[in-house]
Amino acid sequence: ETLDVDVVVIGAGGAGMTAAIELKKAGVNVIIVEKMPMVGGNTIKATGGMNAAETSVQAELGIEDTIEQFIEDTMTGGYNVNNKELVTVMAQNSADAIDWLASIGAPLPEVSFSGGATNKRIHRPEGGAGVGAYLVEKFNQNLDDLGIQVMLNTTATEITSENNIVTGIKAEGKEVNYTIHAKAVILATGGFGANEELYTKYKPELKGYVTTNTPGATGDGIVMAEAIGANLVDIEQIQTHPTVEQTTSIMITESVRGGGAILVNQEGKRFTDELLTRDVVSDAIVKQEGSYSYIIFDQLLRDNLSAIEKYVENNITVQGATIEELANQIGVDATTLANTLDTWNNAVAAKDDKEFGRNTGMDNNITQGPFYAIKVAPGVHHTMGGVEINTNAEVIATTGTPIAGLFAAGEITGGVHGANRIGGNAVADIVVFGRVAAASALEYVK
Ligand code: ADP
The missing domain is CATH 3.90.700.10 (Succinate dehydrogenase/fumarate reductase flavoprotein, catalytic domain)
Known part of the structure; x- marks a missing residue:
């Protein structure tokens, strides 16, 4: 079966759903393919909260914090292996991301201390609910309300391209195989913490370790991106x-x-x-x-x-x-x-x-x-490394230039967390860069 859309998002975790919501709101024809029978990915398991600095919520609670300090804490937590430009984008856009979440019905009104943060910075749902399950439910509600199609049980297998310009993807459903033509592809397939073969390839000493990840975290996006020339960064940085x-x-x-x-x-x-x-x-x-x-x-x-x-x-x-x-x-x-x-x-x-x-x-x-x-x-627990992106969430090829039409956000990417992710930064990463990827894809397709 052949489909034609403006943008196809691969993966219905936090990053993919965020990107799809933003694109649809901007009038873009977008679909999501998700290989599992449900949405949520690893995002659904996030328990801590979302780090953000200089937010309206902190202001209301009288909490002093700065974007500068957020950047510094993240760099220190990551042993300065992080890409500081990406960290800066995350920190600078974090407050706006908190307001955006509130605007789509997912406010995070409680703020507390969390490991590695100098100030009270981790934003949580009211009443101590798990942040991941909460956000996934709200995102899913938005997908429904906006009429965004999520093709469940559908595994993306290949990114297609012509003359180095991305043209869409191939995907396998339960009964049907799809060729999806798209002007842009957003990779939001998460990490590879559930793929023992892949993580022991990069870090052999992890052989035999159990995983906290959902079964979908197999790194497919990384393999697909690599196949069309994407560069990988910090790929051996795996958090237990x-x-x-x-x-x-x-x-x-x-x-x-x-x-x-x-x-x-x-x-x-x-x-x-x-x-x-x-x-x-x-x-x-x-x-x-x-x-x-x-x-x-x-x-x-x-x-x-x-x-x-x-x-x-x-x-x-x-x-x-x-x-x-x-x-x-x-x-x-x-x-x-x-x-x-x-x-x-x-x-x-x-x-x-x-x-x-x-x-x-x-x-x-x-x-x-x-x-x-x-x-x-x-x-x-978390794979810090992945495909290289720039501050526009464009995927960078091994040649050093962006791959036209290919964007990525969330745990699939490397660089934001360096050698160690601090609690609260995975959610900040997916919301901020999910939105950045959407903005860049929008610019690219219009
Ligand atoms: P992030 O936190 O970066 O959003 P998640 O782990 O929450 O990442 O979500 C990634 C989603 O991508 C998961 O739901 C996973 O099942 C899905 N996924 C992984 N590989 C594929 C693939 N090849 N095709 C479709 N969906 C995929």
Whole structure:
């Protein structure tokens, strides 16, 4: 079957849906192809929020923050491997993106601190809802209202071109194969954190790691872009999340450690400041015997943090009425674990962790039974690298010039996060660059 449109967007995650909404509002004939039976991609799993600086929401809440500081925090978090021009675009357009979200019925009115940010900058939906699921629902509502066609169960397989100008894509549906003619193509296929073959190609030491990603995150867009000459940047920069339960791939949110949990090894001893960056904590866990760790917390934290109910419901928590009982459940020496907790609770009381220098997430001690443990190890979480884009979200060829008619946004691209993405920047990336890609594609097709 042959279709003719102005713009085809590949991938119905946050970046693709954002771009499609903007294009349709500008009167462009746009469709989305999505290989999974539903929209949302990895975006639906985003839990933190969206980083943005100098926003109307911050102003209303009296929070001082600057675009400059947002840029600096992102560069520092990414070990300065980031492309500063792209980071600057993200930061400069972040406040407008927050207003835009509000204008399409997706306000993010709560702002708090998050790892790696100097100021209160991470914007969240009201009442602590998961930002990803919230945004996907609102975006989807907009797609419906605007009458944007999403072809589900349809996998893009090739970007077509003539004389180095993109002419559309080929895609495979369940029964029908499509040739889609388009003046411009926007790649929004996300990362490759669910494609073990691909991530071990770039980082062999990740062999055997579980992934926190949805099954669609297979890097198809990167492979397709490469096939027509796109350059890849930072492709070996792959972020692991340190605390993933390995039999279910359920990610134990950073808020558990932030709320006071500690990590112990099979000997029952702590081995790191639990709130260092994801890469550092992941490495520390892998170095322990068996390459795993237990995350330990108490009833007080369970009462305070609703996320924990999901872990209990999924039977990944082990519990004991006393520390000794918990130790026996996980086969850890009871005296050692009790000593570890004594030392930790004293550190919390003194606000001084002499062993590992932790100075955050120390508001609560671990004293109120029952006590809980979840066995965790790192999992592949985010692929920072990908296709090279410029500040207009044009895809750059290995020759150094843009590929005419090809744009990309979101996790498929490299450069924004450098060697380490800080929490809240994935959502900022998809909304800002989804809109940039739409604006550039609009300019290109009109
Ligand atoms: P981002 O956060 O950058 O928007 P997501 O992971 O949220 O990325 O969304 C990417 C979407 O692209 C997913 O829904 C995924 O299933 C889809 N996708 C990946 N590869 C293809 C493909 N070859 N054809 C169509 N859709 C694809």
